[in-house]
Amino acid sequence: MEPQPTANEAVVPQRRSPTLAQRVRDTPPGVLYGALGGMGAYLVAMRLFQGVSRPEQLALCTAMLGLVVWSDATRRFFIGMLPFLLFGIVYDLTHITQPLFRYLHIHIAEPYAFDRALFGIREGGAVLTPNEFFARHHWPVVDLFTGTAYIVFVYWAIGFAAYLAIFRRDEEGRRLLARFGWTFLLMNVVGFATYYVYPAAPPWYVADHGFGPADFSVRSSAAGAARWDALTGIPYFAGFYGRSADVFGAIPSLHVSYPLLTFLFGIELRRRWLDLASFALFALVSFAAVYLSHHYVLDVLLGVLYTVVAWGIDRWLQARRRAGAAGA
Structure with a gap:
């Protein structure tokens, strides 16, 4: 026979995991309705203008809604990562x-002429842009490293943010995550807006289609990154650029911005290995952008400028906040 608990022994009831309905009821209404409204507007807009909702769009919204309602911890993670979801x-x-690009003047020759004049490489009696030089001279091992860097660059920034959200939940870590995230979003929005203010053709477009009137039927190309696909047997870039929307969005190069911004904010953690890795990735992506014929040197320099300005705005706001706190 099993021993029976004595009168002095407390019987501890087993805690039941809350149901989904309970989790929804426990979610702060502002967060819940804001998330539902934002995701609903996004899906409706894509459905109306594209005529279809892609599986990854539905998966993203489902994951976001799950984070919102599951627990306080997942809600904090959602709020911390919100700028990257946006x-x-x-x-x-x-x-x-x-379709707005059809009504804009596409700059095809100007970026090419700039790079040829300032960074031209003389070979065989002709002056080549760095892109043209590397189109003639490329090597499998360099293709492998540059292509890999071109995959990692965005995940590096998002991984840094996820690390802060999961492992640095102190006040300093939360503040750093918020500053990094909203600066990241601001930099991207301004960069995307530049695509319409100064739409520019990338080097691969000039190599494939020349300097004639802009051909709006052209789909985005993997360019030199296709060599990485062929080398590894993985059609990553063929699939990625097959869905890309910014054929004439070469200026600025946001590829270089992500690891550089991670480096600038990561300095505050005082992790030497992180600083070295972020800066090395930034340098490799900068070279890869030109080597793989996705960007001119001009595009890379402007990407650096946009990043430094965005980071500088954050530093200025922090200085004002500290000055206000000291005055108070």
Whole structure:
């Protein structure tokens, strides 16, 4: 026979996991309705203008809603990562505005002429842009490293943010995550807006289609990154650029911005390995952008400028906040 608990022994009841309905009821209404409204507007807009909702769009919204209602911890993670989720949605929405390019002047020759004049490489009696030089001279091992860097660059920034959201939940860590996230979003929104203010053709477009009137039927190309696909047997870039919306969005190069911004904010953690890795990735992506014929040197320099200005705005706001706190 099993021993029976004595009168002095407390019987501890087993705690039941809350049901989904209870989790929804426990979610702060502002967060719940804001998330539902935002996701609903996004899906409706994509449905109206594209005529279809892609599986990854539905999966993203389902994951976001799950984070919102599951627990306080997942809600904090959702709020911390919100700028990066908004970045993905804003980028996807650029598919809707893509037809506007037909009414804009596309700059095809100007970026090419700038790079040829300032960074031209003389070979065989002709002056080549760095892109043209590397189109003639490329090597499998460099293709492998540059292509890999071109995959990692965005995940590096998002991984840094996820680390802060999960492992740095102190006040300093939360503040750093918020500053990094909203600066990241601001930089991207301004960069996307520049695509419409100064739409520019990338180097691969000039190599494939020349300097004639802009061909708006052209789809985005993997360019030199296709060599990475062929080398590894993984059609990553063919699939990625097959869905890209910004054929004439070469200026600025936001590829270089993500690891550089991670480096600038990561310095505050005082992790030497992180600083070295972020800066090395930034340097490699900067080279890869030119080597793979996705960007001119001009585009890379402007990407650096946009990043430094965005980071500088954050530093200025922090200085004002500290000055206000000291005055108070």
